Amino acid sequence: MLHIVWFKRDLRVADHAPLAEAAAAGPVLPLYVAEPDYWRLSDASPRQWAFTRGAVQDLAARLAAMGTSLVVRVGDVVEVLEALRQRHGALALHSHEETGNLWTFARDRRVAAWARAHGVAWSEHAQFGVRRRMRDRDHWARFFARRMEAPMIATPARLHGTDEPVGRLPEWAREDGLTSLQPPGRAAALDLLDSFFAGRGADYRRGMSSPISGERACSRLSPHLAMGSLSMREAVQRVAAELARADPVIARGNAQSLLSRLHWHCHFIQKLESEPELERRAAHSAAEAARRSTAPDDPRLLAWAQGRTGLPFLDACMRSLIATGWLNFRMRAMVQAVASYHLALDWQASGTRLARLFIDYEPGIHWPQVQMQSGATGINTPRIYNPIKQGLDQDPDAVFIARWVPEVASLAPPMRHMPWLAGGAVPIVEVAEAARAAKLRISAMRAEPGFQVAARGVFERHGSRARTFGNDHPVETRARAAQKAAKAGRQAVLDL
Ligand SMILES: Cc1cc2nc3c(=O)[nH]c(=O)nc-3n(C[C@H](O)[C@H](O)[C@H](O)COP(=O)(O)OP(=O)(O)OC[C@H]3O[C@@H](n4cnc5c(N)ncnc54)[C@H](O)[C@@H]3O)c2cc1C
Structure with a gap:
């Protein structure tokens, strides 16, 4: 059986439960689908695509180093999955849960219906500290803490893939006023964490409120967390490690403030998860x-x-x-x-x-x-x-x-x-x-x-x-x- 890992807003190989699960089960087909209907929505934009495209390219390079290619398709996900099923026979689908907009919510329901209709097991893993089907907030903070404290998922050393043609990422470039794009990809995300704790974050609390000082003093992790080139757990554990250091470079209050905000990240997403x-x-x-x-x-x-x-x-x-x-x-x-x-x-x-x-x-x-x-x-x-x-x-x-x-x-x-x-x-x-x-x-x-x-x-x-x-x-x-x-x-x- 072929194991498809469907990458969405989780464009990394580190701390990636669906990838680890698929790799342990059999041959893996890592898949990214560029969905034109999504990118035509009024809340999607060329600048978001430019960052996403860079993060997907980074992911493709990392998967290639692990022995397999990222398969890229442009179109409707259900049609893409069905074409793969017809070509490869029995499939299993692995992905992270996505708390996106109403469009992605409806698309995931169509994928679930397709999987049910064809006997495809779709295994979805929690992303962030966000909980599905939660009725109230009473125990949420404890849930978040447990998820963030759990050990990171080990990255598979090698992947065994298929002969599926690789495909190409669309350009979709259009002028939208952006003059400089924040660098995408995991190395850029890790650089931000490093530079924050090496000194940039010393001015975090004092500098975050002004757009002048904030540009440098803020962590700037947001697009990486949004597109998943960095896992929330990895970011939280890095902050926790810095807080535990005997000789921190930046004051603990600054690290604590960053930790609060990472917590808010999940606290807010939980609202949309509970009420799309x-x-x-x-x-x-x-x-x-x-x-x-x-x-x-x-x-x-x-x-x-x-x-x-x-x-x-x-x-x-x-x-x-x-x-x-x-x-x-x-x-x-x-x-x-x-x-x-x-x-x-x-x-x-x-x-x-x-x-x-x-x-x-x-x-x-x-x-x-x-x-x-x-x-x-x-x-x-x-x-x-x-x-x-x-x-x-x-x-x-x-x-x-x-x-x-x-x-x-x-x-x-x-x-x-x-x-x-x-x-x-x-x-x-x-x-x-x-x-x-x-x-x-x-x-x-x-x-x-x-x-x-x-x-x-x-x-x-x-x-x-x-x-x-x-x-x-x-x-x-x-x-x-x-x-x-x-x-x-x-x-x-x-x-x-
Ligand atoms: C109207 C409005 C819309 C926003 N839309 C988005 C959005 O689409 N995407 C987004 O990532 N953030 C959004 N934010 C929250 C926040 O402004 C950004 O996360 C932050 O400015 C990103 O810069 P940073 O990574 O340097 O943040 P830092 O201050 O360094 O914070 C670190 C991380 O904590 C999280 N975070 C920080 N502040 C908040 C907050 N108030 N609520 C929830 N999480 C937070 C983010 O993941 C951020 O990357 C919005 C805020 C407002 C007021």
């Missing part, structure tokens, strides 16, 4: 009822997405994201909050634009975060980031603004934050007034009968019970204080 509809439907019913659709060509959506709002710091963040495919967490939260609160755009329209721009697009983190930063969960304190104040805090000398918004670079630094005060064009929205209007909308929603009962339901399903990986970000600390206030019956909305 969160990609389209607000977690809280009142937030869903309050939604107003935004047309894809809405001029305010386009101005926001293209970095043309006239708010220089916001525009600088969007333009830098367009050029690099990456933005630090605080600025992602800010751009999403401005879209949803100040510009009153529907979170799905703005979230889709962001998804396409992120090289690290991970649906399970993205959609719950988009909802959280848009006030759609009902269980998180709404945070109305002020894009001018954020600029003054995170880019006090306006060098980031000058770099990405050259049209204001000739102004004195303080004026670059508010060029309209120097006679420049006014932005598309008046920030203070729009924030007040957003607060009124939030208050009206929260005052509706049944709001708290529905919020309790969202918390039961998705809320964090973890204490061990406590939030350590100053914004989180303030948010927790505000949550306490909210529980005590007071209205809490954070102006940041």
Whole structure:
């Protein structure tokens, strides 16, 4: 029997349970299917494909060194699998579980139906610390810890393959504004871990909130974790090993903060795993009822997405994201909050634009975060980031603004934050007034009968019970204080 290892967002040979299982069972056919219907979706983009393509090439080279070729096919997975079954006879299918978008969810159901119809055993292994068919969050943190502490899966020394023709990866290159692609592949991922612990991470907590220092101080592991060139367990165990060192190069607090974020990664993906509809439907019913659709060509959506709002710091963040495919967490939260609160755009329209721009697009983190930063969960304190104040805090000398918004670079630094005060064009929205209007909308929603009962339901399903990986970000600390206030019956909305 032939054992097909179907690689999806797990493009590595290390710590790869399906590959190890297949290699122990018989001849292996490693398969990657480039699916045109997926890459045509509105949340998929050429930049994501460019990173994925590089990671697949890296995987192919590693498999070749182990004695077999990665078979690449372009098309529908079920049709590809059926063609292989007709050519090779009896098959077994091995893969990781995927918590993707609704499209991949439906595609996996078709694969399951095909496997059942043809008596093909499909063995799926958990990816990350994410649990299938989980009803509530009560024991999730323990589950995550157990999975991360388990030993890494040994990489098979040699693979015995087939004579299946190898195939070619499509180019699918299209101009999408990216000027530099973060290097894909496992060596690049390991380099990032090494450089982080050799010194880069010394500035992690202090530097992560500014887009200037964050570019270097943040781990930059996100696209590698999203495409699986690095396993979550490998990353967590590396951090744990650094924490256990007697002579750490970077302060333990920084390593601990990275560990918290790796935990959040899985905590967020678990939300979409438990409720895939969160990609389209607000977690809280009142937030869903309050939604107003935004047309894809809405001029305010386009101005926001293209970095043309006239708010220089916001525009600088969007333009830098367009050029690099990456933005630090605080600025992602800010751009999403401005879209949803100040510009009153529907979170799905703005979230889709962001998804396409992120090289690290991970649906399970993205959609719950988009909802959280848009006030759609009902269980998180709404945070109305002020894009001018954020600029003054995170880019006090306006060098980031000058770099990405050259049209204001000739102004004195303080004026670059508010060029309209120097006679420049006014932005598309008046920030203070729009924030007040957003607060009124939030208050009206929260005052509706049944709001708290529905919020309790969202918390039961998705809320964090973890204490061990406590939030350590100053914004989180303030948010927790505000949550306490909210529980005590007071209205809490954070102006940041
Ligand atoms: C609106 C919005 C959308 C986002 N969409 C994505 C996305 O599509 N893909 C994605 O990987 N991250 C997303 N994030 C989370 C976070 O911003 C990125 O993970 C982070 O900026 C990536 O840079 P880094 O790898 O240097 O992060 P680091 O700060 O070094 O963190 C290390 C890792 O921890 C995880 N992580 C960090 N912050 C978070 C968080 N808040 N929630 C969950 N996991 C986290 C990521 O895997 C990250 O690579 C989003 C955040 C917001 C506010």
